[in-house]
Amino acid sequence: MRAALDRLYDAAAWIAAAFMVGLLAMVLLGIAGRQLGFYVPGTDAYAGYLMAGAGFLSLAHTLKRNEHIRVTLLLSLAGPRTRRALEWWSLAVALLLAALLAVFSVRLAWQSYAFHDISTGNDATPLWIPQLSMAIGSLILLVAFVDEIALEASGRRGRAAADDQQHVE
């Protein structure tokens, strides 16, 4: 189970990374087109979709690496018991919000599909296709939070709050 979950987060992150490369390629294609005089419709829109995909699909992986930031001031000052209570509270709130995000992201993609929602840009993409990345990414994030809660309950969760926020501006 553990291995399967970790593979899920990592696989999503690899796809996200591939989308980053795709984003770069899309922007470069746009530049090349302008310089060389050919026109590929919708590179801007595709770049946006790929960026969104990169963000959503790496949500769970980033969470697992403790790189989503949170305010740790109180957590680091609190004693062990208060701290545990705060962790449970944070996880519960996060689970609820991740669940809401997942439900409504899936609903958005579903509605775009059902109503044949087409991008208003000149790419004319059926919007449910790029929106799948949001639906899938937020579902995986939900799984990751359930996973975190299970780990916390069994006392095997890494001490997230103790980490400093190295990458933050």
Next chain:
Amino acid sequence: MSDLTVTALLVLALFALLGSGVWIGLALSGVAWIAMELFSSRSAGDAMAVTIWGSASSWTLTALPLFVWMGEILFRTRLSADMFQGLAPWMNRLPGRLLHTNIVGCAIFAAVSGSSAATCATIGKMTLPELARRGYPDGIVVGTLAGAGTLGLLIPPSIIMIVYGVSADVSISQLFVAGVVPGVLLAALFMSYVVVWALLNRGAVPPADDSLSLRRKLWASRSLIPVVLLIGAVLGAIYAGIATATEAAAIGVVGALLLSAVQGSLDRRTFVTSLLGATRLYCMIALILAGAAFLTLAMGYIGLPRHLAEWIASLGLSRFELIVALALFYVLLGCFLDGISMVVLTMGVILPTVQAAGIDLLWFGIFVVLVVEMAQITPPVGFNLFVLQGMTGRELTWIARQALPMFALMVVAVLLIYVFPELVNWLPRQMRATA
């Protein structure tokens, strides 16, 4: 319910969620959800999904992941390892000598990384031991490093400027160009301080290293110069109107890859770690931006920004008083929030106030970045202070005291751009003329 109760309730909810350690992006959407449920008949969930999708896939934001990636690649080249050796020979003759490596090093690295904690840590790792070995006094070394580390936010390409540009709907290209003069100005202020300090404390600065011939100097900086040229090219392309911020970022990524290939530091492993590192860093920012986009929408429904603007207008503050109040507010907020969260959190609420006061949004962007920089070195919570505490093992209060002169210089810089707004506006206007 009266507006005041509404506002108080939401602010309370926000601080409770943030303070208790809920991940920032989720906390923001949580507050937005409460606001939507209480004060709007629209389905909160559908509004959330549409808004987040719209902000996450917007073309203007695409510069962000690309610049993050460029930084991650350059971060893994020989640049940081060679920074001190490359800069030291040039700084020997200035009063204050190698103390300037802190400031110039940070200024160069700032252009690469766009994060002040990373700038502070990377440069400090090189300069702290070298300067200590030569006998430079601890206090000024740590102080200059703390101050100059914050240049990461101001000197483009800066992540926080992209975030501001997207939140406030200001051109990212213009923000970058507008940041150049104040960034150089601030670095110059820091350097002048070191010069004056060195002249006043003649005995404190150790003797110069052996001086090198020009060729040897250039050889020592061989891994610095290409990076400086790359950043120059990226900014130049934006300034000249040849490329949008996103296109310049894409060129920057390609340039950074070429550069690290030529230096021999590009292999499969560094490519993959920089790519995944960039994806995660972008993802972290994207989650905050997603929450903030939803919160901004919800605030719009309540009309909070409009009410706040009306309320502040009714106070009859002068523009200067307003600016001072905002500066204090940001420095206070910086006590427990990081720069990006501060910017996205406040923009949705504060912009109408700023516009009503007739403050130019481009200028305000540079102001906000400067003030956020100040917040990085103010106790009890400044990220640069934490970084330096980790590196030196000294007490936080001691580090904060060393950084105090730098803080004062930043106040001077803010006053300067207030009195002379042309410091911000002049360069972007030249750009508009050419574009």
